Amino acid sequence: MLGKIKLGISMGDPNGIGIEIILKIFEDKRLFDFFTPVVYAPYKLLDQQKKHFGFQTNLSVQKKEQRFHKAQLNVIDMPMPKEALKFGEPSKIAGALSIDSLKAATSALKKGNIDALVTAPINKETIQSTSFNFPGHTDYLAKELEGKSLMLMVSDLLKVALVSDHVAVKDVSGLLTTALLEEKILGLENSLKNDFNVQRPKVAVLGLNPHSGDKGVIGQEDDQIILPVVKDLFDKGHLVYGPYAADGFFGQQAHLKFDAVLAMYHDQGLIPFKTLTFGTGVNYTAGLKAVRTSPDHGTAFEIAGQGTANTESFRNAMFLARLVLFNKKEKNSL
Template sequence: MSQQENIRVGISIGDLNGIGSEIILKTFEDKRMLEFCTPVIFCSVKVMSYFIKHYGLTIKVQGIDSPDKIIDKKINVLNVWKEPVDIHFGVEEKQAGAYAIKSLEAAVSALKKNQIDVLVTAPINKSNIQSKTFSFPGHTDYLNQELEGDSLMLMISETLRIGLLTDHVAVKDVSSHITRELIEKKINTINKTLIQDFGIEKPKIAVLGLNPHNGDNGVIGNEDDTVLRPTLDNLRNNGKLVFGPYAADSFFGSGNYKNFDVVIASYHDQGLIPFKTLAFGNGVNYTAGLSHVRTSPDHGTAYDVAGKGVANYESFRQAIYSAIKIFRKRKEYQEISKNPLEIKPKRSFSKKK
């Protein structure tokens, strides 16, 4: 697919009682979006019509019953179910979670069959999606099972990228999860991702320490000295431009993150707190390391504002843009790999040290 062609963007509806419907519809209320992508919303026409009426929108959607009926440059709604569904904005319900998973599973199936080009997921509630047939802590773990590769949660914005060694792991269990094998796997994944998906020729990777002050020479923990440092040394000896571990408390306030193409945090909040402080509302969650491209906004279901028509849809729109850019960049990389004499990838926003 060339850059001039229309990218088919599959969209899972997320929690029906959250803000997913609003941010999706308001994103595509701008007709210019259809000039470079074709949205395919995995839901039902009845439900989407209800949302359109509720939010007082005038956009038109095209109901289809199978991916082979997708109409380019139209807002397609693929009927994953046809029965009516009661919507209770702002309420956590098992029913809403069940329909969120129906939508997600249908979208992933279409993605695996290349009936859509990329997947953008609206927010789900990690509690009400749990069932006997779906017992994943979130999108990432499910996608890691369904799509080839080793997933890595990568938060991206115009000026910052933060990846995670561990994502949805309880704090008390983090240190036991961080092994030399895990670190090497994640660093190799992010290095490959930055090259093929972002066009960075020689990625510069910063890694944050696990303990306060990197353990203060073992006074506050020894994982940084016994696990992180020797593993990073080994990766450097094998040609990776990886630096650290850095003490996390001053790394962002000092602006040091600007010197790197990506920052790798040891655990969820160590990376997500600074990211959402610096980029909230404009950031995107990208699942790196998989065979297909998946992005999502950097926020949750936002039950507190659901149904009120005031949700900020900028992060979701950025998730659409990012999915398309990454898809095109990966296609370009694959073409260059077949003919390496054509073009070399360019560096990103990081400064040289």
């Protein structure tokens, strides 16, 4: 039976919609039946935005991560920057604050003070510094939480994992190897079994080139790397199929026949995923020694401060973290 969990939340970029969403979600008191939420952020900043939006969310400041209020939004207070923060404007101050929140939440996760982590969106440009040079959440968490991370987009309709995630398109072919592809396929299969309780996962693998290379006419990777790996794993008893030409695969709704799809690069997987599920999907980082999810959207600077942010993806990220946590515990895979 699923119970209540201590859910850590990193606040994301304070000039975006992250804090608005966090505060708005916990206006719904029913969520406290499922979560003891713990957000890592300056209390003063949360209180400012609470007043700006006119929310009634109860905040409970905690000095230690040992005793949490069970029916309020717990805040592990952080220093408030002296510089002004402004909705909708990327800034280094906001970026640094979002990373401080992420680091504090990750530390709590590693210590076991929280059970799982949901990360609000950050700005990949403003987070860069001499002390943080990761492309985003996933790469940082893979280092901190020790695992072979797999970016897995999740919805009720479709699950899409990526062989390469935040990588320039020109570099994808050079990164694609037999070993990496096999690692990603087996990682996806393992996640489906342990995290989603799929007993016998059926996985579709997309090709890299248009028309999956057309027998070598449009690139060699599909025939020389992808097909041999898929065939070898299939011969060993894995239900893995492909490579499929991505356009025809999604155009024919073939994804409905599989438990998950493995795409070769970011846009190949996320364009169909967001087209079909935008606003409801969740980004789950599989393969780590802890559970982390995030919404499928960014900082949305263009609507920050207006009070119009949609909470559904973030809410789904919370409930997915809870579900995966309990599935992992049942399988003893944490």
